[in-house]
Amino acid sequence: MIENITAGLALLFDPFVLLVMVASAAFGLFMGALPGLTATMAVALLVPVTFYMDPVPAVAAMVTASAMAMFSGDIPSVLLRMPGTPASAAYTNDAFSLTKKGQAHVAMGICLLTSAIGGLFGAIVLATLAPPLASVALRFSSYEYFWLCLLGLTTAAFMISTSRLKGAISLALGLFTATVGIDPVSGVPRFTFGSTAIIGGLSLVPVMIGLFAFAEIFRFYSRRNQPVKLEQNKIKGVFEGQAGILWKERRAIAQGNLLGTLLGILPGAGADIAAWISYSVAKRFSRNPEEFGRGSKEGLAAAGAANNAAVSGGFIPSLVFGIPGDAIAAIIIGVLFMKGVNPGPTIFLNNPSVVYAIVGTFFMANILMIPLGWVAIRLSRLMLSVRLNILMPIIFIFCLIGAFAMENSIAAVGVALAFGVIGFAMEANRFPLAPFVLGIVLGPLLEQNFLTSMMKSNGNLVAFFDRPIAASLAALTILIWVWPLVNLFRARRSAPQM
Amino acid sequence: MTNRFLGLGFVAVGAVILFLSLQLPQPMAATRIAYGPGFFPTILGAVVTIAGLLMAIINPADAFEEDEEHDAFAWRQYIRPAIVAAAALVYILFSTQLGFLILAPIILTMLLVMGRVVLWQAFLIGIAGPVIIYILFAKLLLVPLPLGLLAPIGAYL
Amino acid sequence: MNKLLISTLVATGLISSTATQAQDWPTRPVQMVVVAGAGGGSDYTFRLLAAELEAALGQPVPVINQAQASGIVGYTTYTSAAPDGYTLGQLSPIAQFTLLGQANFRPENFTAIAQFNADPSAIHVSADSEYQDLGALIAGIKADPGSFNISCGGTCNASWDIPFVSMLLGEGVDVTKLNLIPAQGSAAALQELASGGLDIVLCSVPETTALADAGVVKTLAVMSDERVAINDSIPTVKESIGTSYVGGTWRGVGGPAGMDPAVVARIEEAVAAAVKKESFVKGMRDRGFGIAYRNHEDFTRFLTEHFTETERVLNAMSGK
Structure with a gap:
């Protein structure tokens, strides 16, 4: 045991591995900070780069990049109201509202520290409780997933604050958006009008780029008096007063840690869903629910901790049973297989030092996040010093690439454009975007699990409670x-x- | 636009969704299940229709927040966003044939000029930006950005 | 007008490149469209192969992942590209897309260049299942075909379940009553199997290694002529029930229809050399992928057979 840990740490503290981690940290921060480029994409783009590396540096690169991107996705939320990753979308309004109140540094500090705390919590669980928790996760079949999805949608009902009717329409349209493309259960193409361009469905990343980034660019150009620069002119004292805030929001953070890790462990859920559910649960039980959406530090802390905890938690079933918890873990497992390190119960017998090294990378990545994230926040001042009429067109080009790169298909850029127009119109008419996004995220899971459950039980509804x-x-x-x-x-x- | 009209609009959208969903085929023979691909969308279509109808009847008042940007949406304000959307459309339709390195500088420069950036700056950023982005994504990260007209010299790019 | 100009430019570019193609090809990077996501099995095998092709052809062979709609998007991309040898792609089981009306692929839309891999389907049950050998399982299914929840390990009517249904057909089971359930990939199917929601999962052997080691899943038989190297304790179907049924997925290099035979021959030659290279063989073996080479001629014939066989099984299932 002890010699395995030492061997694992020796693998980890190799100068090459550390160099790889710092480089991929910078890469992850960059990818997350740009609207339109996401954590999953950062990891997918690393696959060819890590093809010839040893297992430990390869996994270290991916883990570091995904954790960093998950945090830095919050930076454009704070500054531009454009979530850098889908997981940041849950609390974008809160983050940006704080900026409007002149508290960008507070928002950044909360995002950074809760991200690191969440990630570390997930890593501790990964290091100590992985096998038993993974066994519990294996008990989840389509019936359990169906209820979980419904629970997620239920919490959405509590997120709708302005108009319930508009929220319901937004949610239904989001769920509908997710049905476009080949229905995985029956194999029938739906609402594609015979086109192969969208037969694969309207996937989350291009839709998000449209709803948030494109829509924000449209809004910028529609203003008569365009703001020349961002409203905040300095971000100083990121860590100032954070100890007090974190202590005050300790309940929200603890709840975010727990929910994030648990949802991460369940295969199929993942960071995006974790952030949304944690946010709405925090709102449900908050003493100040009316603050949510208008700069609630509580919501920020709950969701910010949850998405990073989910990244760590998502690795638990991967390592123990070879079943990925989310899209990022799926890619990392694939890479591990490639390196001849087969995840599964035998990995603890055959490659114990590699296991400890991998667990170690989760700790390292989340500790590194604090200094490197601080540098990234300081650097984001550069974004503030660039005038908006220069920044917006450049972001526009990144969105074109980001939508394309996820699927290597130009049709995805078309999807992003269409949803940019939809997002712009929804915002102008005061339709909440949050239920729409939640609908897209949960829709496919809900429908597939319902239908496969019905197939398995021969249409017997009792099976859902059995x-x-x-x-x-x-x-x-x-x-x-x-x-x-x-x-x-x-x-x-x-x-x-x- | 008032919420009443919007509500009626959503009744129409919901009706279209309902109509299309009901046309989806029945469950296939190999699967013994009563719900086909149209089941879920049908429910959603119904929800949108009913919610739209309620909106048209009740006409809920919005809880207006003090937001300076929403005053007086004149049609002129839509011109520039429309140009941005058109630029994206041009990229979607022609990037495969023309290539990223030809189309992106044109679009970027145009948007910069439209945002009243000084001309020499616009050209400098407009050309250097896409080149840097190309090196980063196409060369280092192997994203297959379209070469288009430059394909014959693709080996050197 | 612009469009006309572009198409003229493209056309002249094509003509000039076709003329010099045979001897000069390739003069620029050759794109390889993989119809699965980054990090998966198909991605892995094709990245291995691409490295070998790169060395043989002297040009980069970038892998492009297009996994949307079970790969239909990727197949459409490369079959509709110019047949100049610069856009190639993965060719794997495709007949189901056409037969289910999802796409309109025909053998003649493809140039089947060379196959390099085949992985047999295998029949998995949970470790505590009451059926511990294939004979008993088939007898059980024969008695009551509708009482089994069978996961296709991915989309249904595809590479894993078609050979299984074909076997049941041969053993005299009423396949119209089967309850085939699609899954979001084999990992999701195995999760369902472990949680007790399913009776049978069909997928390849390497995909179940982790859960088999954990004592959660038991593999009854593998649908190949010989036992698989990654776990040679699993019997073949023939060893279990006396009759041979083989099938599974396969991967090869394809291209759009109408490619220059000289270019096809060069790629075929490069693939043939790759499957004998030590680095490639080791890379495939390490992750449990089988090597099975078919040259251009055999692969083309095999593609047509694949369509006929899939059609036969699908018709039987829908009672035609």
């Missing part, structure tokens, strides 16, 4: 829906006595 975990999730979901009614009923009953 298994212990499914039944508990079902009870929780139904309880959340019924609770307000119960409260209403009790209020009525007690009213006459008052």
Whole structure:
């Protein structure tokens, strides 16, 4: 055991590995900070680069890049109201509202520190509890996933703050967007009108680039008096007063850590969903729910911790059973296989030093995040010193590339453009974007798990309540829906006595 | 646009979704399941239609926040966003034939000029930017950005 | 007008390049379209092969991943490209797309250049299943075909389940009653198997190594002529039930229809050399991928057979 850990650390503290980590950290920060380029894309683009590396540096590069990109996706949220990654979209409004109040440095500090805390928490769980938690994750079948998705959508109902009707329309349209393309269950192409361009569906990254980045560029050009520079002219004292804020929001952070890690462990969920669910759960139980969407530090902390915790947590089922927790873990597993290191229970017997080295990279990456993230935040001042009429066109070009690079298809750029127009129109008419994005993220999971469950049970609905975990999730979901009614009923009953 | 009109618009959108969903084929023979590919979209179409109808009837008032940008949306304000969208459309339609290194500098320079950047700066950034981006993404990260007309000399790019 | 100008330019470029193609090809990078995502099995085998092709042809061979719609997008990309040898792609089982009306691929849309890999399908059950050998399982399915939840390990009517259904057909099972369930890839299917939601999962052997080592999954038989190198304790179908049924997925290099025979011959030669190279053989073996070479002629014939066989099985399932 001890010699394995030492051997693992020796693998990790190799000068080449450290060099690779710093380089991929810079790369990850860069990719995340640019609207349109995401954490998953950063990892996918590293595949050919790591093809000839040893397993430890290859995995170290990917883990570092994904953790960094997950944090730096928050930077453009704070400065430009454009989330750098889908996982940042949940709290973009809060981050940007803080900037508008002149508190960009506070927002940046919360994002950076909660990201590191979440990542480290996930890494601790990975190091200590991986095998038992992975066994629990293996108990999840389509019934459990169905309830989990429904739970996610339920929490969305609590996120809609302005108009419930508009929120419902936004959610339904988001869910509908996800149905375009070949239906994976029946194999029938839906709403493609015979075109092969969108037969693969409207995937999340181009849609997000459209809804947020393109729409924001359109908004910039539609203003009569364009702001010359960003409203914030300095970002100083990123860490100032953070200790107090973190202590005050300790409950939100703890909840983000837990939810993020757990959702990360479940194969198929991942960082995007973790951030959304953690945000809405925080709102549900907050003392100040009205602040959410208008610069809530609580929401920022809960979701910021959750998405990074999910990245670490997503590696647990990968390492133990070879079943990836999310898209990023799937790519990393593929690379491990390539290197002849087969994830699975035997990896602990055959390659224990590699396991410890990999777990070590999660710790290293999240610790490195604090100084390097600080540098990135300081550098983002450069973005502030560039005038917006120069910055926006350059971001536009990055969006063209970002939409293209995820699928190597020009049709994806078309999807981004279409959703840019939709996002612009929705924003102008005050439709909330959050339910729309949640719909796209959860829609495919919800539908596929419902349909495959029905296929497995021969259309018997009882099967949805037949298994212990499914039944508990079902009870929780139904309880959340019924609770307000119960409260209403009790209020009525007690009213006459008052 | 008032919420009433928007509501009616969504009734139409929902109806279209419903119509298209109901035309999707029935469940296939090899699978014994009562719900086909149209099941889920049909529900969504119905939700959009009903929500749109409610919106048209109730006409909910928006909780307006103090937001200086939303005053007086004149049609002139849409001209420049439309030009940006057109630039993206040109890129989508022609980048494969013309290539990234030819089209991106033209689009970037044009957008910079439109944002009233000084001319020499616009040209400098407009040309240097795409070249740097090309080196970064196409050369280092192996993203297959289209070569277009430059394909014959692709070995040197 | 601009469009006309462009097409003229492209056309003249094509003509001039076709004239000099045979001897000069390749003078610039050759793109290899892989119909699966970065980091997966197909991506891996093609990156290995691309490295060998690069050395043989003297030009870079960048791998381009287009995994959308189970690969339909990627196939469409390279079959509709100019047949100048600069756009090649992965050629794997495709007949199901046409037969299910998802796309309109025909053998004549492709130039089947050379096949380099074949991986047999295998039949997996959970370790505590009441069926511990293939004979018992087939007897069970025969008795009540509808009572088994069978996962296709990916989209249905594809490389893993078609050979299995073909075997059941041969053993006299009423295949119209089968309950085939699609999955989001083999990892998701195995997760379902482990959680008790499924009875049978069909996918390749290397994909189940981790769960088999964990004692969660048991592989009853592999659908090949010989046992697979990665785990030679698994019997073949023939050893289990006496009759041979083989099938699974395969990977080869393809191109758009109408390629210059001289260019095809050069790629074929490069692939033939690659499958004998130590570095390639080791890379494939390390991850449990089988090497199976078919030259241009055999691969072209095989592609047509693949369409006929898939059609036969699909018709039987829908009761035609």
